[in-house]
Amino acid sequence: MKKFVMIHDENLCIGCQACSVACKNENQIPSGVFRVQVHAKMSGVFPNLKTDFTRASCVMCEDSPCVSVCPTGASFKLANGITLIDEKLCVSCKYCVLACPYNARFVNPITKAIDKCTFCYPNRKGATPACVSVCPTDALIFGDINDSNSEINKVLASKSVEYPKAHLGTKPKLGFIKNTKGGRYE
Amino acid sequence: MKRRDFLKSSAFLGSLACIKPVLSANAFTNGDRKSVFSVCEMCSTRCPIEVSVKDNKGVFINGNPKFSANKTSVCARGGAGINQLYDKNRLIKPLIRVGKRGENKWREASWDEALNLVATKLNEIKEKHGAKSVIFTSKAGESHTHMSNFACAYGSPNIFSHYSSCPITYNMVLEHTYGGGLSRDFANAKYIVNFGHNLFEGIVISDAKKLAKFAASSDTKLLVLEPRFSVVAAKADEWLPIKPGTDVAFLMALIHVWLRDEKYDKDFVKEYCIGLDELKASVKDTSPKWQENITGISAKTIERIADEIYKAAPKVVIDWGHKTTTTHAEYQRTRAIAIANALMGNYEKKGGIHTSKNASNLNKIIGENIFPTLDNPSNVFKVPNTPRIDGAGEEGSKNYFVSRKHGVLMDIAPAILSEKPYPIKAWVNTRFNHLVNVANVNESLKAIEKLDFIVSIDVYLNDFSNLADVVLPESSYLERDESILGVGNGYYMRNKAVEVIGDTKSGFDIFKELASIMKIDELYTYKTIDEYRMQQAKGNVDLLANLKKDGVVTYKVPSLYLREPKIIKEFAKTYPQIKDKIDSNGELSSLISFKTPSKKIELFIEKVEKLFPAHGSLNMVDYDVFNGHEFCLTSGKTPIHTNAHTQNIPILNELMSESPVWINESKAKELGLKDGDIVYLENEFGKIQVKLMLTQGIRPDTLFIYHGFGRVTPALKNIHEVGANDSILLGSKSGHICSTMVTNIGVDIKRV
Ligand code: SF4
Ligand code: SF4
Ligand code: SF4
Ligand code: SF4
Numbered sequence: 001m002k003k004f005v006m007i008h009d010e011n012l013c014i015g016c017q018a019c020s021v022a023c024k025n026e027n028q029i030p031s032g033v034f035r036v037q038v039h040a041k042m043s044g045v046f047p048n049l050k051t052d053f054t055r056a057s058c059v060m061c062e063d064s065p066c067v068s069v070c071p072t073g074a075s076f077k078l079a080n081g082i083t084l085i086d087e088k089l090c091v092s093c094k095y096c097v098l099a100c101p102y103n104a105r106f107v108n109p110i111t112k113a114i115d116k117c118t119f120c121y122p123n124r125k126g127a128t129p130a131c132v133s134v135c136p137t138d139a140l141i142f143g144d145i146n147d148s149n150s151e152i153n154k155v156l157a158s159k160s161v162e163y164p165k166a167h168l169g170t171k172p173k174l175g176f177i178k179n180t181k182g183g184r185y186e
Numbered sequence: 187m188k189r190r191d192f193l194k195s196s197a198f199l200g201s202l203a204c205i206k207p208v209l210s211a212n213a214f215t216n217g218d219r220k221s222v223f224s225v226c227e228m229c230s231t232r233c234p235i236e237v238s239v240k241d242n243k244g245v246f247i248n249g250n251p252k253f254s255a256n257k258t259s260v261c262a263r264g265g266a267g268i269n270q271l272y273d274k275n276r277l278i279k280p281l282i283r284v285g286k287r288g289e290n291k292w293r294e295a296s297w298d299e300a301l302n303l304v305a306t307k308l309n310e311i312k313e314k315h316g317a318k319s320v321i322f323t324s325k326a327g328e329s330h331t332h333m334s335n336f337a338c339a340y341g342s343p344n345i346f347s348h349y350s351s352c353p354i355t356y357n358m359v360l361e362h363t364y365g366g367g368l369s370r371d372f373a374n375a376k377y378i379v380n381f382g383h384n385l386f387e388g389i390v391i392s393d394a395k396k397l398a399k400f401a402a403s404s405d406t407k408l409l410v411l412e413p414r415f416s417v418v419a420a421k422a423d424e425w426l427p428i429k430p431g432t433d434v435a436f437l438m439a440l441i442h443v444w445l446r447d448e449k450y451d452k453d454f455v456k457e458y459c460i461g462l463d464e465l466k467a468s469v470k471d472t473s474p475k476w477q478e479n480i481t482g483i484s485a486k487t488i489e490r491i492a493d494e495i496y497k498a499a500p501k502v503v504i505d506w507g508h509k510t511t512t513t514h515a516e517y518q519r520t521r522a523i524a525i526a527n528a529l530m531g532n533y534e535k536k537g538g539i540h541t542s543k544n545a546s547n548l549n550k551i552i553g554e555n556i557f558p559t560l561d562n563p564s565n566v567f568k569v570p571n572t573p574r575i576d577g578a579g580e581e582g583s584k585n586y587f588v589s590r591k592h593g594v595l596m597d598i599a600p601a602i603l604s605e606k607p608y609p610i611k612a613w614v615n616t617r618f619n620h621l622v623n624v625a626n627v628n629e630s631l632k633a634i635e636k637l638d639f640i641v642s643i644d645v646y647l648n649d650f651s652n653l654a655d656v657v658l659p660e661s662s663y664l665e666r667d668e669s670i671l672g673v674g675n676g677y678y679m680r681n682k683a684v685e686v687i688g689d690t691k692s693g694f695d696i697f698k699e700l701a702s703i704m705k706i707d708e709l710y711t712y713k714t715i716d717e718y719r720m721q722q723a724k725g726n727v728d729l730l731a732n733l734k735k736d737g738v739v740t741y742k743v744p745s746l747y748l749r750e751p752k753i754i755k756e757f758a759k760t761y762p763q764i765k766d767k768i769d770s771n772g773e774l775s776s777l778i779s780f781k782t783p784s785k786k787i788e789l790f791i792e793k794v795e796k797l798f799p800a801h802g803s804l805n806m807v808d809y810d811v812f813n814g815h816e817f818c819l820t821s822g823k824t825p826i827h828t829n830a831h832t833q834n835i836p837i838l839n840e841l842m843s844e845s846p847v848w849i850n851e852s853k854a855k856e857l858g859l860k861d862g863d864i865v866y867l868e869n870e871f872g873k874i875q876v877k878l879m880l881t882q883g884i885r886p887d888t889l890f891i892y893h894g895f896g897r898v899t900p901a902l903k904n905i906h907e908v909g910a911n912d913s914i915l916l917g918s919k920s921g922h923i924c925s926t927m928v929t930n931i932g933v934d935i936k937r938v
Binding site: 014046128133136 | 265850884
């Protein structure tokens with residue numbers, strides 16, 4: 001069985017939003033809403049500064065609060081770890097929107113159903129997602145952790161990968177490599 | 187006519203399905219999506235791309251996986267190519283002005299009518315005032331080639347590209363110093379000094395990829411000097427918020443230390459450079475202490491950095507950037523960078539700087555014509571010898587060193603207004619937004635008023651096109667076949683991904699047809715773009731076929747640096763032809779040549795000194811960018827938009843719909859200014875109204891704006907009069923020797 005994981009390397013990420021544009025075109029996301037954006041946050045006091053680039057999208061929780069609260073079964077999980085939404089079953093009650101601790105869900109203004117990142121599974125069936133394919137700096141890595149030769153396994157073995165809001169116990173399948181850059185070294 | 191909402195109705199989408207032959211022959215099938223391999227044009231970099239086409243519509247763009255430097259990467263703008271293609275604000279019919287200039291009142295015309303009108307007008311003007319009274323402007327690249335060919339056929343010497351507003355300095359400096367262009371080996375360097383070369387915002391995918399990996403590795407050092415905490419600065423190992431315009435002082439102090447301590451590659455300098463004594467004299471007094479008050483960087487830091495770089499040499503790149511500090515002393519700043527590299531002996535060293543190993547260079551190195559080279563069917567067109575309005579290339583002119591095919595954009599408006607050296611009557615423009623991208627907008631506006639006739643070829647009814655008499659709609663790059671271009675070790679070619687939408691034509695066809703209507707097409711040896719391509723390929727049908735199929739053809743060659751014995755030995759295994767050229771020390775020095783007058787790397791430039799006394803040596807003349815004002819306004823690129831071109835594309839506009847001015851938070855508070863305050867920025871050239879954004883990420887004496895907003899485009903409602911046009915505040919006076927546009931300027935903040 002495949003198990004899909006994505007990693008966002010914050011050191012490689014430059015906040016260019018190529019991922020966001022690719023996602024919108026691939027998944028025909030209407031204007032005003034996004035499945036993914038990368039947020040840039042500058043902190044510190046001049047000249048001791050840093051900028052963190054963090055990915056805001058569904059993190060594919062293994063224990064996903066969105067699925068457990070869904071009254072119609074529209075939100076469901078595949079065995080490969082991907083959380084999906086069956087548009088036809090979705091009644092737009094927005095329970096999942098409130099339950100998601102990652103603020104990843106929104107109402108699609110065209111379909112009126114709830115929408116979010118799908119790892120591009122419906123269109124790409126486990127092949128490289130749109131956002132990962134275009135990233136100019138290769139900051140996104142995607143793959144099957146049950147394939148021992150996969151790039152994702154190499155990264156998991158060699159780098160320290162963290163998971164967002166790990167304390168919540170949702171066991172995300174979107175990890176990140178924390179920013180180490182910034183500050184002034186004089 | 188008002189703005190055409192040509193995509194507004196679903197009727198358009200319906201009609202799209204009726205346009206039948208959507209795919210060119212080079213498309214192949216891949217499930218229900220077909221891929222066409224082409225070349226991006228959302229910025230000037232031209233990355234190879236794969237366009238997915240489904241149900242006769244372009245649906246997705248990623249990089250061409252066959253091009254290993256980029257693989258499937260594209261930036262946000264590149265991905266938004268299909269959104270430009272279907273932008274309802276695109277021009278799809280030739281327009282003829284019916285109202286007053288700039289009033290945005292048009293009538294649609296047929297191509298026949300529009301082209302005949304242009305032909306008649308240009309013929310009339312030529313008869314009355316001579317061909318030289320028409321100026322031609324374009325962004326450099328393919329549109330510039332076809333426009334130049336037409337201008338030469340017509341007989342005007344007044345051809346301009348965007349060079350003087352952008353890459354002119356480093357091109358000229360490398361030519362003057364090394365005799366030609368050079369590449370930076372970001373992938374293998376150990377130490378990179380970056381003077382605000384904003385590769386993570388002004389994205390060039392192949393370089394951004396390498397620099398990102400470089401910055402993320404633990405055994406390299408990225409030093410960034412920039413007044414603003416940009417994304418490159420955020421990725422640096424060390425960031426020095428240098429005072430704007432003072433890079434040259436930092437560099438002269440660095441060189442001072444290296445020469446003082448004899449910490450430079452003496453053997454290399456002895457063998458390959460000329461002018462060390464003059465260099466020594468020019469940096470005699472530029473000590474680290476001396477520069478402290480100029481740059482704001484401590485002497486101690488300079489000493490440490492000089493040592494670090496020397497220790498990392500030759501695996502160092504001191505990056506000249508693209509268009510970075512831009513002061514009147516830009517030439518000297520970039521010269522200092524070119525010299526600093528030479529002193530570190532990184533020339534033709536892995537991780538340093540090197541000449542391009544393109545097909546013709548490789549053939550020369552190997553001594554055999556192994557790799558296919560191209561012909562240039564445009565070579566027959568020569569710029570007429572008539573004096574130009576900017577004096578480019580003419581002795582006695584300040585623009586002597588400027589190419590006559592590129593010119594100096596900032597000199598256009600003053601020449602029109604003064605009618606010196608002669609009157610200008612018409613302006614032909616293709617794909618260049620002069621009013622946003624060139625200094626002194628107010629003067630340009632006055633100059634345009636004086637003209638009898640203006641033609642603009644564009645994808646949008648942009649600021650400049652809005653003032654034209656005839657607007658010719660160009661097909662977007664996804665609807666055009668274009669010529670073959672060289673890229674690293676190979677070639678790429680733009681292939682039409684979808685059939686033309688609306689009534690648009692390629693720039694190639696527009697100029698070709700115009701030339702034939704005007705019967706000035708004797709020199710054109712080709713009728714169609716296919717014939718042009720075939721002439722380029724010298725009949726190499728296989729090369730063309732592969733370029734049509736794959737978009738890119740690269741030849742696998744082991745990398746080669748002419749001063750790296752180990753790598754040369756490796757290369758000789760594949761190409762034993764080079765064996766007898768290898769020196770006793772393992773280098774290929776017989777293949778190292780510099781096309782400068784002295785045949786050496788010129789640390790001092792005699793030909794410059796002769797025409798511009800004191801400028802053959804390093805100096806800081808006119809480096810100041812404040813001119814007595816409280817702030818220096820700097821500008822730069824964002825990864826979301828390209829100059830003044832993409833702001834209207836909905837998907838990009840949604841990500842970035844305005845551009846406030848960055849101001850240091852503490853400084854703003856001191857002045858009683860708040861985030862979001864609307865103020866004027868003012869100087870001797872103009873005044874713009876801006877919104878302030880308070881941030882820690884900038885020096886207290888510096889302001890910053892992402893360039894490209896502040897447009898006057900009534901046809902483009904989303905961006906009409908949104909944000910500010912910084913070019914209004916820039917003066918026409920260009921940088922010494924290189925004639926670059928000066929984009930750092932002193933301003934004051936005035937309350938509204
Ligand atoms: S495309 Fe890559 S570098 Fe750009 S914002 Fe997304 S993750 Fe970051
Ligand atoms: S991030 Fe939110 S939407 Fe995604 S799986 Fe977790 S709870 Fe559900
Ligand atoms: S994986 Fe697919 S759906 Fe998710 S953010 Fe990337 S492109 Fe969008
Ligand atoms: S950098 Fe981006 S916009 Fe420029 S050519 Fe490449 S993909 Fe296109």
